[in-house]
Amino acid sequence: MQQGLRRAVPCHRGQRMTCKNPFLRGAFAVLATGLLSLFSATAQGAVAPVSTRGNEVLVGGQPGSVAGSSFFWSNTGWGGERFYNPQAVAWLKKDWNAGIVRAAMGVDAPGGYLADASNKQRVATLVDAAIANDMYVIIDWHSHHAERYRAQAIAFFQSMARAYGDRDNVIYEIYNEPLDISWHDTLKPYAEAVIAAIRAIDPDNLIVVGTPHWSQDVDVAAADPITGYANIAYALHFYAGTHGQALRSKALAALDKGVPLFVTEWGTVNADGDGAVADGETAAWMAFLKANRISAVNWSITDKAEGAAALMPGTSATGDWTDAQLTASGARVRAIVRGWPALDAGGWPRRRLRMSSIADRGAAGSAAIAARAP
Ligand code: MG
Numbered sequence: 001m002q003q004g005l006r007r008a009v010p011c012h013r014g015q016r017m018t019c020k021n022p023f024l025r026g027a028f029a030v031l032a033t034g035l036l037s038l039f040s041a042t043a044q045g046a047v048a049p050v051s052t053r054g055n056e057v058l059v060g061g062q063p064g065s066v067a068g069s070s071f072f073w074s075n076t077g078w079g080g081e082r083f084y085n086p087q088a089v090a091w092l093k094k095d096w097n098a099g100i101v102r103a104a105m106g107v108d109a110p111g112g113y114l115a116d117a118s119n120k121q122r123v124a125t126l127v128d129a130a131i132a133n134d135m136y137v138i139i140d141w142h143s144h145h146a147e148r149y150r151a152q153a154i155a156f157f158q159s160m161a162r163a164y165g166d167r168d169n170v171i172y173e174i175y176n177e178p179l180d181i182s183w184h185d186t187l188k189p190y191a192e193a194v195i196a197a198i199r200a201i202d203p204d205n206l207i208v209v210g211t212p213h214w215s216q217d218v219d220v221a222a223a224d225p226i227t228g229y230a231n232i233a234y235a236l237h238f239y240a241g242t243h244g245q246a247l248r249s250k251a252l253a254a255l256d257k258g259v260p261l262f263v264t265e266w267g268t269v270n271a272d273g274d275g276a277v278a279d280g281e282t283a284a285w286m287a288f289l290k291a292n293r294i295s296a297v298n299w300s301i302t303d304k305a306e307g308a309a310a311l312m313p314g315t316s317a318t319g320d321w322t323d324a325q326l327t328a329s330g331a332r333v334r335a336i337v338r339g340w341p342a343l344d345a346g347g348w349p350r351r352r353l354r355m356s357s358i359a360d361r362g363a364a365g366s367a368a369i370a371a372r373a374p
Contacts, residue, residue: 046134048343049168050206051231052260057206057295059343065295066099066136067340068092069310069333070265072302073104073142074122075111080302082317084122088301089129091319097338101130102138102264102297104176107152108145114152124163131169138208138264138297139164140173146210147181147190154197165202172198173264175210177237183212183220195229208262210235215265216243219250222257233262236294239308240281241270248288255292263289263296268329269307273299276307277328286336296340298333310334 048060056063069092072080084103092098103126105119106112113119123139130137139160141153157172164170174194178187191209198207207229211221215237226232234254238247251261266285268277289296303311310330315321326334 047136047168049204050136050171051204052206052233055255055258055260056293057233057260057262062344063293064343065289065293065341066343067296067298067337068098068100068102068135069096069298069337070102070104070138070140070300071126072300072304072309073106073109074113074119075106075109076116076118077111078106079304080300081119081122083301083303084125085318086125086129086132087318089126089135090133091321092301093133093135095319095321096334097340098135099340099343100136100138100171100295100297101126101301102140102173103127104140104142104265104300107141107143108149109143112143113156114149120156120159123160127160127164127167127170131167134169136169136171138171138173140176140264142176144177144179146175146178147186150190150193153190153194157194157198158201161198161201161205165198165205168205171206171208171262173208173210173235174198176235176265177214178210178212180213183217184224187212187221188224188226191226195226195232199229204231206231206233206262208233208235208264214271216247216250218254218259218261219257222254222259225257225259233260235264236261237263237265238285239267239269239271239273240285241268241275241278241307243271244281244284248285251288251292251294261292261294263294265299266296267299267308268332273308274306277332282332282336290341296336298329298337 051058059066071083074081074084089101092101103123105123108114127137127139143149146153153174157174174191181187187210195207209221209226209232211218211234215235218234218236221234236251254261267273268282269275299308300310302309303313303315305313308329309327310333311321312325312327315325323331
């Protein structure tokens, strides 16, 4: 039935003009205009909105997770910035089946945003490309000392919220990895200030909050969570060559306390970004994330000569990457991302506005009701 509905609107926006009859073309244009105004909220971004409920992240109102890759530090002169282009994002969608990318905007480190505003344009390039490819995108304030730059973070995220707050694709990550600093005295006040600024502009998009100790102490944040705002999740970062069951136990403790988690950065290798792929722990982590429907964004898309880099040195920045151009980590992550569980019907990112959205929403509602039934 849904296929039939799609075929009944051959001149739909976003499709090639296949309609040969001028009268039909005009009629369908009127119909399409009406639908666009009627369902403009659905049309924005063409992905399902992300929200939270209890300790779950919901995609399209249902528990679900997405997988993809983070780009490397955006900093000028660091080598990863050339990958911040639309073709790389499109390739990750097409060949890796990635549902999400992350723009890791360097802030205070040399060549970062505070010294070179072109970093912000790199972020915008990735966000625009993610929207064009119906993907989620994390706007990451990639700093280890963000509490020192709170005013700059507020101004930056206000700008991003004004530009992209009506796009369901966008997720804000307001502090990549705090070091060993106090959650209660330093991180939580920072987060509350930045969240308040975003929420004054964008009432709903997911905000991911960094947690102490390189975004590992999610249990500490969960014991003293941010209240008063909807759609807040907590960052969990791990590197499989370094972190294992002990960190998974902390994650479970956080979930048990009722907060949702989002893995905005993880690696197959050691926590310093180098070393070999840790096969067994990578598998254990992926099983854990899938079982708990936690999204996973791998570090990183770059050709730096280190274990965490997905690409061999000298690889083209614009996609079309062959198997031989993937590192051991890149090949492993590509397989993981390609095989990530699909979202349920109501949560699957919609490629474009279509009449069957109505049927999808009805089905999603029915499924949610059925899931809650005893
Ligand atoms: Mg919004």
